[in-house]
Amino acid sequence: MLILPGHTDAVRCLSYSPDGRRLASGSEDKTVRLWDLPGGEATVLKHESSVEALAFAPEGDKLTTGTAVGEVWSWTVPRRRRLYHIQAHDGGVRCLAHSPGDETLITAGWDQTVKMWHPGTWHQLSVLQKSSPSCTALAFAPDGKTLAISNEDGSLRLWDRASATLAPLLTGQLPLFALAWSPNGRLLAAGQADGSILLSEASRSQAPLRGHTWTVYSLAFTPDGRTLISGSADGTVRVWDVASGQEKRCFRWHARWVTCVAIAPDGMTAAAGSADHTIVVWDMDDN
Amino acid sequence: MQADYPAAHSMDTCFFAIDRDGHVACFDTGEAGAVPVQALSGDSAYSVRQQLAPLPRVAVMHDRQGRVTPGQPSEFNEHGGRMALPYPTLVFLASLDPVREEIDAGRAVEVVASEGVAVLFRQMPEALAAQLHDSGACLGCCLYFQSEDPSEGSLDLTARGFFSYSHLTENWISGAYGRVRRPAQPIHVDQLPPRIREAVKAMRFDSLSFAETPHIQPIEHTDCVSWESAYMDVTGTHIRPIPGREEEYADAYDELAEIGENIEVEPPPGHNPNSGEE
Numbered sequence: 001m002l003i004l005p006g007h008t009d010a011v012r013c014l015s016y017s018p019d020g021r022r023l024a025s026g027s028e029d030k031t032v033r034l035w036d037l038p039g040g041e042a043t044v045l046k047h048e049s050s051v052e053a054l055a056f057a058p059e060g061d062k063l064t065t066g067t068a069v070g071e072v073w074s075w076t077v078p079r080r081r082r083l084y085h086i087q088a089h090d091g092g093v094r095c096l097a098h099s100p101g102d103e104t105l106i107t108a109g110w111d112q113t114v115k116m117w118h119p120g121t122w123h124q125l126s127v128l129q130k131s132s133p134s135c136t137a138l139a140f141a142p143d144g145k146t147l148a149i150s151n152e153d154g155s156l157r158l159w160d161r162a163s164a165t166l167a168p169l170l171t172g173q174l175p176l177f178a179l180a181w182s183p184n185g186r187l188l189a190a191g192q193a194d195g196s197i198l199l200s201e202a203s204r205s206q207a208p209l210r211g212h213t214w215t216v217y218s219l220a221f222t223p224d225g226r227t228l229i230s231g232s233a234d235g236t237v238r239v240w241d242v243a244s245g246q247e248k249r250c251f252r253w254h255a256r257w258v259t260c261v262a263i264a265p266d267g268m269t270a271a272a273g274s275a276d277h278t279i280v281v282w283d284m285d286d287n
Numbered sequence: 288m289q290a291d292y293p294a295a296h297s298m299d300t301c302f303f304a305i306d307r308d309g310h311v312a313c314f315d316t317g318e319a320g321a322v323p324v325q326a327l328s329g330d331s332a333y334s335v336r337q338q339l340a341p342l343p344r345v346a347v348m349h350d351r352q353g354r355v356t357p358g359q360p361s362e363f364n365e366h367g368g369r370m371a372l373p374y375p376t377l378v379f380l381a382s383l384d385p386v387r388e389e390i391d392a393g394r395a396v397e398v399v400a401s402e403g404v405a406v407l408f409r410q411m412p413e414a415l416a417a418q419l420h421d422s423g424a425c426l427g428c429c430l431y432f433q434s435e436d437p438s439e440g441s442l443d444l445t446a447r448g449f450f451s452y453s454h455l456t457e458n459w460i461s462g463a464y465g466r467v468r469r470p471a472q473p474i475h476v477d478q479l480p481p482r483i484r485e486a487v488k489a490m491r492f493d494s495l496s497f498a499e500t501p502h503i504q505p506i507e508h509t510d511c512v513s514w515e516s517a518y519m520d521v522t523g524t525h526i527r528p529i530p531g532r533e534e535e536y537a538d539a540y541d542e543l544a545e546i547g548e549n550i551e552v553e554p555p556p557g558h559n560p561n562s563g564e565e
Binding site: 275 | 309472481
């Protein structure tokens with residue numbers, strides 16, 4: 001297990017580069033740290049407000065970051081320099097995602113909108129969701145054809161890219177705060193405010209995964225789709241066997257709540273970020 | 288020269304804080320309650336309250352334990368509902384049996400309680416008040432004024448996931464806050480918009496969990512401003528000087544020392560008990 005210290009405030013978001021050689025972390029300390037793995041040497045990318053969301057573009061040469069004042073920045077990873085930015089949302093960015101196919105960017109903000117941006121120019125293409133409910137998480141299906149949107153009112157919607165239509169998948173009773181697709185695109189996991197995790201397969205819901213005692217903030221599948229990890233406001237990281245729905249491990253590494261988790265593209269390691277300012281990277285074999 | 292405490296001129300306010308787990312609470316000072324120096328309070332706090340209306344709504348639980356003033360008599364400890372005044376009255380009971388007729392007749396409604404049951408009367412009938420208290424069925428009661436009118440700034444924050452604490456003692460001293468209402472599903476601080484999240488995180492009770500703490504005396508945890516130079520500890524059994532205001536406390540000590548037999552009043556630093564004697 002490796003602890004990555006350095007942030008001076010809560011870590012809010014994590015993303016592995018597609019080649020697995022870097023881990024990016026965004027923090028309320030107004031920085032992104034680009035960690036070279038496995039050693040953990042970091043380069044600091046300074047922002048002017050808390051970094052609320054980030055994602056590597058699929059090619060891996062660019063990093064996109066979203067901030068608490070609603071800016072979205074593009075950074076070149078090899079040179080660690082800002083390329084350009086847009087003012088995307090009033091009141092801050094909540095989450096963002098790149099389409100796996102063409103790097104189209106989707107952002108959601110505290111202004112209750114979900115917007116799509118052109119992959120090359122970042123001109124706004126459309127607004128997928130215009131008002132209440134407020135979007136809490138976004139996840140593109142692996143084929144890039146479908147985008148899952150979870151909302152504060154507990155609803156989960158699927159946006160079909162070809163038809164540009166938004167269809168309800170489920171109407172939950174509790175706010176949802178995390179989403180992840182299994183690598184084969186068949187299973188969608190959603191984390192609820194009460195700590196349970198919903199699993200939906202082709203609009204059929206399975207029994208919720210129960211173990212966390214408070215909001216699930218982040219979810220990630222291993223590349224083989226057999227294991228799901230979750231990070232929660234209850235301060236734990238849990239490892240789940242997807243087929244059986246059983247909890248395999250529960251880790252309490254952090255002194256405060258867990259805000260984000262990520263699994264390396266090769267599935268060998270995973271990382272969890274916390275409000276205690278640290279990131280823990282661990283070997284998935286330990287599970 | 289006496290230190291001036293700007294906020295102390297109008298202390299009927301509220302402030303926000305988070306705990307070690309990321310729960311969020313709003314504290315109503317009722318005037319004499321202490322306000323942490325670094326907390327979001329005053330007009331800024333009321334402004335934030337107005338912005339919280341869109342948050343998802345959750346069920347509210349009334350908290351009997353948090354309404355009991357530790358170590359001291361109070362309206363709740365002394366059963367304010369016994370007087371059967373023409374105002375809404377909240378009553379905690381072990382069961383609904385003694386009040387079922389009132390509920391069936393629509394004169395009272397059951398509300399969610401964090402222990403036992405709670406019933407809200409539009410007005411407590413005099414005979415029933417006597418019966419509930421003479422039989423010992425009433426576990427605590429008080430007059431109850433809680434409505435939501437956003438135009439008047441009275442947004443129900445507990446229904447948005449916040450723990451609600453109120454100052455429990457009368458205005459003669461800065462006493463403990465009691466957790467009077469708690470959310471069935473608490474909101475986590477990271478579920479607030481960034482600007483509000485940053486503002487409420489200014490005050491952190493890092494050693495406490497609101498879910499486990501019915502009473503809080505902020506002065507025991509951080510620098511606070513208050514009307515008075517003295518405060519009552521969280522157990523309600525000791526009165527002490529507010530740090531930094533020992534000189535004022537020394538002036539008030541003789542009066543405080545006569546308060547009552549159940550309270551130990553700490554002498555001011557350097558106090559000589561024989562100094563006033565011939």
